Amino acid sequence: MTNSTTSRRQFLRNAGLGGGAAALGLAAPPAIAKEPIKWRFQTYAGPTLGEHVTKPVIDAINAAAQGELEIELYYADQIVPTGELFQALQRGTIDAVHSDDDSMASPTPVRQFGGYFPLATRHALDVPVLFNQYGLADIWRSEYEKVGVTWLSASGQDPCNFNTKKPIRSLADLNGLKLYTFPTAGIFLQKFGVVPVNLPYADAEMAVQTGELDGMSWSGITEVYTVGWAAVTDYFVTNNISGAWIGSFFVNQKRWADLPDHLKAIVRTSIEASHQYRNQWYWGGEARLRATGDKLELTSIPAEEWKQVETAASDFWAEVAQQGEFEAKIIQIFRDYHAVIDKAGYPYSRT
Numbered sequence: 001m002t003n004s005t006t007s008r009r010q011f012l013r014n015a016g017l018g019g020g021a022a023a024l025g026l027a028a029p030p031a032i033a034k035e036p037i038k039w040r041f042q043t044y045a046g047p048t049l050g051e052h053v054t055k056p057v058i059d060a061i062n063a064a065a066q067g068e069l070e071i072e073l074y075y076a077d078q079i080v081p082t083g084e085l086f087q088a089l090q091r092g093t094i095d096a097v098h099s100d101d102d103s104m105a106s107p108t109p110v111r112q113f114g115g116y117f118p119l120a121t122r123h124a125l126d127v128p129v130l131f132n133q134y135g136l137a138d139i140w141r142s143e144y145e146k147v148g149v150t151w152l153s154a155s156g157q158d159p160c161n162f163n164t165k166k167p168i169r170s171l172a173d174l175n176g177l178k179l180y181t182f183p184t185a186g187i188f189l190q191k192f193g194v195v196p197v198n199l200p201y202a203d204a205e206m207a208v209q210t211g212e213l214d215g216m217s218w219s220g221i222t223e224v225y226t227v228g229w230a231a232v233t234d235y236f237v238t239n240n241i242s243g244a245w246i247g248s249f250f251v252n253q254k255r256w257a258d259l260p261d262h263l264k265a266i267v268r269t270s271i272e273a274s275h276q277y278r279n280q281w282y283w284g285g286e287a288r289l290r291a292t293g294d295k296l297e298l299t300s301i302p303a304e305e306w307k308q309v310e311t312a313a314s315d316f317w318a319e320v321a322q323q324g325e326f327e328a329k330i331i332q333i334f335r336d337y338h339a340v341i342d343k344a345g346y347p348y349s350r351t
Helices: 003-023 047-053 055-065 082-091 126-132 136-145 183-192 201-210 221-226 253-258 261-292 303-321 325-344
Strands: 037-043 069-074 096-099 149-156 160-164 178-181 195-197 215-217 235-242 246-252 297-299
Touching (some): 047 055, 047 221, 069 261, 082 096, 082 149, 082 246, 126 136, 126 149, 126 325, 136 149, 136 325, 149 253, 149 261, 160 178, 183 195, 183 235, 183 303, 201 215, 221 261, 246 253
Parallel strands (some): 037 069, 037 096, 178 215, 235 297
Antiparallel strands (some): 096 246, 149 246, 160 215, 160 235
């Protein structure tokens, strides 16, 4: 066998092992692009509010994923009504959701503790503390694993005040008011004569104009101005029935399991970063609009009278704790946390 024959065969062997294109001076074939993973994501918020509370995180994920993951954002009720969000998420009609457990009719025992559980929080930072330092994150994660949904993260947002057509200056003024509010908050407010009204988010503004509603107990003043409710109501009550909304990000369990680890990291990091924006947007907005807003007159229920609401909340907690061991465990966490902040004093406690 000659050296030239050996060299020729070696050349052909190299070409067949993947080095052929380069050896022949030809361009390597282009890599076949993978189809992007596509998610449909629905938020509890309408388009105007969603621009602040949900769209920034979706934009951040899409940018960081560089075409590997593409999330299409839908606002309140655009694919399914908010009350059907959980079912749609569970069966995969929607891939991911931003909502509170209460509004989306979660079938888990944590449902009533999401949204605005009466007087459970005093400030937005209470929420991450309760979840990350007092164990709520582990509880939420475990309960949603049982029903085919992955819970990712919770955050606090604005308090739950009242914006109404008539002035509220005493507890008696709440009696008979038809208010758009959250399910569990509505149950609590019935103790003071409030009539909770359930309707689609987008219909609330018109319902005030037609007299179907007397107002809302749904948010703080930042949202009232942002979504246009300040144009159809006249008064804002500074007392709140809860200091911060408890909302979470959820993903269909299979869709999350199928997501590559580096994209999971992008989703988690973007969500955690988004909490900071919402915190400052609400915290600054509540102060600025109370101080300089010109569309709503501020009213307050006297502190000594409002103590009746605080007592009623304590009784409500006791009632919920009687529902079972699970509910008692959550209530005890709230009690333990409140004992700490009450002892810590201002600015942690209300006084």
